[in-house]
Amino acid sequence: MTTMAVPRKTRLEPPIPGPRPVGAPRPTSPSRRVELWSVPMPPPERPSRVSPREAEVLRLIARGLSNAEIGGELFISLPTVKSHVASLLAKLGARDRVQLVVAAYESGFVVPGHLRGSARPVA
Numbered sequence: 043m044t045t046m047a048v049p050r051k052t053r054l055e056p057p058i059p060g061p062r063p064v065g066a067p068r069p070t071s072p073s074r075r076v077e078l079w080s081v082p083m084p085p086p087e088r089p090s091r092v093s094p095r096e097a098e099v100l101r102l103i104a105r106g107l108s109n110a111e112i113g114g115e116l117f118i119s120l121p122t123v124k125s126h127v128a129s130l131l132a133k134l135g136a137r138d139r140v141q142l143v144v145a146a147y148e149s150g151f152v153v154p155g156h157l158r159g160s161a162r163p164v165a
Contacts, residue, residue, distance in 0.1 A: 091133045097151070099126040104143045104152040 092100065102112045109123045136142045146152040
């Protein structure tokens with residue numbers, strides 16, 4: 043009588059991921075190595091076509107503030123904020139506020155996670 047040999051696993055299989063709470067960090071495998079490098083932050087330079095006041099408005103737009111909130115931060119009227127936003131849209135060739143924010147980040151004028159030059163700290 044011949045018996046069938048059960049094949050052995052030659053390597054460990056990764057565990058089957060179970061449900062994890064929303065927002066919980068993903069477990070990292072021992073073979074996955076993450077390196078974090080610290081780089082010095084370059085000084086923020088405003089785009090050459092933008093005035094200093096428009097640069098302040100752009101930085102606050104990138105932080106997600108509304109026109110009314112920008113007016114309150116900079117002590118200017120709502121029509122003045124709207125004028126600055128319209129000027130930024132024209133000068134930077136953006137069609138909306140989202141494109142202004144993208145341009146601000148892509149140019150390095152605004153850096154993620156840093157509040158350089160911000161008018162108030164974010165909680």
